[in-house]
Amino acid sequence: MARPRRSRRTLTVVVVLVLVSIAIITIDERGGSRVSSDLRNAASRVFAPIRKGVDDVLRPIGNFFAGAVNYGSVAQENAKLQATLGRLRQQQAEQAYEQRQLRQMAALLHLSYLGSLQTVTAQTVTVNVSNFVASIGIDKGTADGVALGMPVVGAGGLVGQVVQAFRHSATVRLLTDGRSKVGVSFGRHATQAVVNGEGSGDPLAVDFVPPGTPMRKGQVLFTNGLAGAEYPNGIPVAFVTSYDTVPGASQMTVVAQPMANLHQLTYVDVVLWEPAP
Amino acid sequence: MTGGDVARTGLVVLLFLLVQQTIALNIVVAGAHPDVLLLLPIVTGLGAGPARGAAMGFAAGIVADLFVPAPFGLSALVGTLVGFAVGSLVNYSSRSPWWVVPGVALTASAAAVMLYAVLGAVLGEEQFLRADLAAIVLVVGVANALLSLPALRLVIWSFGVNRERGTLAAVGRR
Numbered sequence: 001m002a003r004p005r006r007s008r009r010t011l012t013v014v015v016v017l018v019l020v021s022i023a024i025i026t027i028d029e030r031g032g033s034r035v036s037s038d039l040r041n042a043a044s045r046v047f048a049p050i051r052k053g054v055d056d057v058l059r060p061i062g063n064f065f066a067g068a069v070n071y072g073s074v075a076q077e078n079a080k081l082q083a084t085l086g087r088l089r090q091q092q093a094e095q096a097y098e099q100r101q102l103r104q105m106a107a108l109l110h111l112s113y114l115g116s117l118q119t120v121t122a123q124t125v126t127v128n129v130s131n132f133v134a135s136i137g138i139d140k141g142t143a144d145g146v147a148l149g150m151p152v153v154g155a156g157g158l159v160g161q162v163v164q165a166f167r168h169s170a171t172v173r174l175l176t177d178g179r180s181k182v183g184v185s186f187g188r189h190a191t192q193a194v195v196n197g198e199g200s201g202d203p204l205a206v207d208f209v210p211p212g213t214p215m216r217k218g219q220v221l222f223t224n225g226l227a228g229a230e231y232p233n234g235i236p237v238a239f240v241t242s243y244d245t246v247p248g249a250s251q252m253t254v255v256a257q258p259m260a261n262l263h264q265l266t267y268v269d270v271v272l273w274e275p276a277p
Numbered sequence: 278m279t280g281g282d283v284a285r286t287g288l289v290v291l292l293f294l295l296v297q298q299t300i301a302l303n304i305v306v307a308g309a310h311p312d313v314l315l316l317l318p319i320v321t322g323l324g325a326g327p328a329r330g331a332a333m334g335f336a337a338g339i340v341a342d343l344f345v346p347a348p349f350g351l352s353a354l355v356g357t358l359v360g361f362a363v364g365s366l367v368n369y370s371s372r373s374p375w376w377v378v379p380g381v382a383l384t385a386s387a388a389a390v391m392l393y394a395v396l397g398a399v400l401g402e403e404q405f406l407r408a409d410l411a412a413i414v415l416v417v418g419v420a421n422a423l424l425s426l427p428a429l430r431l432v433i434w435s436f437g438v439n440r441e442r443g444t445l446a447a448v449g450r451r
Contacts, residue, residue, distance in 0.1 A: 010328040010361075017335045017357040024339075024350030029400065036342075036349035043343035047298070055299045126302060130345040131309050131390075131413045132397060132405045163346055171346045178404020199407050201308040 041166040048125075048139075048169060077263070088156075091218050091239065117232060119153075119269040120144050125169070127265070134177035134200035136160075136265055141168045149230060149275045151223075154268035157236035157259025158182065158223065162270065172268070175237070175258050176200050184237050185224040187214055192224055195237055195256060204238050206254035213252060215243045221256060230275045285435040286333070292431075293317055294340055301420070307412040311420030312386075313428075314341045314352075318360030319385045319421065320429040323369045323378060325436050330360030333432075348400050355396065359389045375426070382425035386418040 028036045122144075126137035140146050142165050152159045152172045160180065164171035173180055180197035184206070191213050196205045206221065219240040225233020238256035245252050293313050301311040317337040322330025334356025341352040363385050369377060390413050397405035 010326070010331075013328045014331045014357065014361045017331050018354065021335065021338070021350045021354035021357055024353065025348055025400065028349040040343050040349075047294075047344075050295070051298050054295050126298070128305075128310070129298075129302060130347055131312065131417070132394065132402070132408050133346050135346050173346065178407050179402070197404075199404060199409070201409070 037164070037166075040164065044166045044169045052125075091220070095220055095236075118145075118272040120146060120272060121267055121269050122146075122170075123267055124265045128200060134174040134180075134197065134262075135163070136172050136174065136268070138170050138172060138268060138270070139168070140270060141166045141170050143167050144270075145272050146170050146270050147274055150273060151231045151235060151271045152268050153235060153260070153271060155260040155262070155264050157238070158231065159258075159260045159262065159265060159268050161230065170270070174200070174262055175260070176202065176204065176262060182231060182237055183224045183226055183229050184221040185233075186219055186221045189214075190224075192226070193221065193254070195221060203241060204256045204258065206238070206240070206256050207251065209243075209252040209254050211245045211249060211252055215240060215252065215254065217241065217243075220259065228276055232271065232273050235271075279437070282435065282437050285437070286336075289431050289435045290314075290317065290333075290337055290340055293337070293428075294344075297341075298344065304420075306416050308409055309413040309416040312341075312390075312417045313421065313424060314338075315356070315359070315386055315389050315417065316382060316421040316424060316428050317432070318356045319363050319382050319389075320378070320425060320432045321436075322360045322363030322365075322385075323367060323381060324429050324433045325364070327361045327364030329436065330364035331357045332360070334358070334360030347397065347402065351393065351396060351400065355389055355393045358392065359385055362388075378425045378429055379422040382428075383418040383422040386421040387414045390414050390417050 024036075120140050122138035122140035124136045125139050128134060129137065136159075138146075138152075146162060146165050148162055148165050150162045152162060158175055160172045160174040160177070162170050163173045175182065175195070175197055176199065177197045178199050180195075182195045183192065184195050185192050191209065193209045194207045196207055198205055209215070217240055221237045221239070223229065223231040223233055223235040223237055225231065236259040238258050240254060240256050243252055243254045293316070297311075297313050301313050304310055314337045318330050318334030321333035325333075335353050336356075338353030338356030339350070341356075342349050345352065363381060367377070367381050369381070391410065394405040394408065394410060
C-alpha cells in the first residue's frame, strides 16, 4: 500500500511544480513582468560582484579551453576578418558619399542625428547567456540613464536594443536575434525596408524591398527614423551581401550583414533616445 | 530534507550557476555553449528519484530564468518535466554500468533542449525553432555527458545519501 501513496505524492509534487511554472509564465507574459523584472534586477545586483570576482579568476582558464576548442574557427575567422577589412576600406569611400546624402535629406526633414544625441558608454559583461537569444549584458543601467527600448551602437553601427534595464546593468537584444526588426531606408530614393534578425551567427534578411529596386552589394542600410520607429534615423545598420529578384515574387530577396562587428563588443554606446510610446 | 540538505543543495545550485556564467559561456562551439544548469535535474532524477528531480529542475530552472532574456518560468517548466521524466523512466542504481549516467545525460539534455525550443515557440518565441538546434543539442548534450558523473556525486552528497545504501533513488522508489 505504501507504493501507490509514494507515487501519488511524487505526482502531486510534479503537478504542483508544473502548474506553478505555467502560472509564472502566464503572469510574466500577461504584463506582470514587473515581478520577474524585480527578481531579475535583484539577482543581477547580488550576482554581478560574485560573477566578476570568480570571472576574474576563472576567465583565463575558460579562455584557454575555448581557444583550444575553437582554434580552427579562430584561424578561419582571422582570414574572414582580413577580407572584411579590405571590403570596409572600399566601403569607407562610398559611405562618405552616402552619409553626405543622408545628412542633406535629414536636414530637409528636420530629423535628428545620432551625433546630436547623448550616449552612455558601457562595458559588455556577458555574451549570449542563452543559446536561443542573441544578446549581451552591459554594466550600465537605469542609474546611468539607460531605459527600455534604447538603441545600442558600437563597432561600426547598430548593435541592438535594450530589452531589460536594471539599476546597474542591462540586457541588449542583438540585431541578429530572431525577434529583432529594424526599419531601414537606403539608396537615392530612400527606399524603405525592414531588417530582420535570423538568429545568432546567421546573416540578416531584408524584407519588403520592391522588385526592381536599384541595389548593389555593399549598399548600406540606415535606420529610417519614421514616426513611431524604434530607432532614431541615420544609424548604419547593415550592408547588402547578396540580392536577387525571383520572377513573380512580390519582393526582392536581400541578404545583409550587420555593420557592427558583433563578435567584438567589449564596449558599446547606449543612445539615450527612447522610442515614442 | 534537513536544513543541512537544503544548504548543500543550494550550494550545488550556486556552484553550477557560477560555472555556467563564467566558464561555460566562454566555451562556444559552432555558436552554442554548454548549459550545465540543465544537468542538475537530470542527475538528481537519476540519483534521488522523480520528485527530487522535478524539484531540482524547478529550482535550477528559476535560477537560470533570472539571467536569461526569455519567458520567465520556461526553464523551470522544462527542468521540472525533465527531472521527473529521468527519475521515472530510468531505473538507476549504484550497481548500474558506468555509461548509464553519461548516456542518460546526453539523451535527456537533447530532449530538454528540443522541449525548450518547442515550448518557447508555443509561447510566441518562434525564433527558438530557427536556432541551430543540432549544434545546441550536440554541445549541450556532450558537455553534460562529460560532466554527469562528478555532477551525480555532488548531488548525492548534497542530499546526504549514505553510500553503503546506494543512491536515494532506491530509497525514493520503495
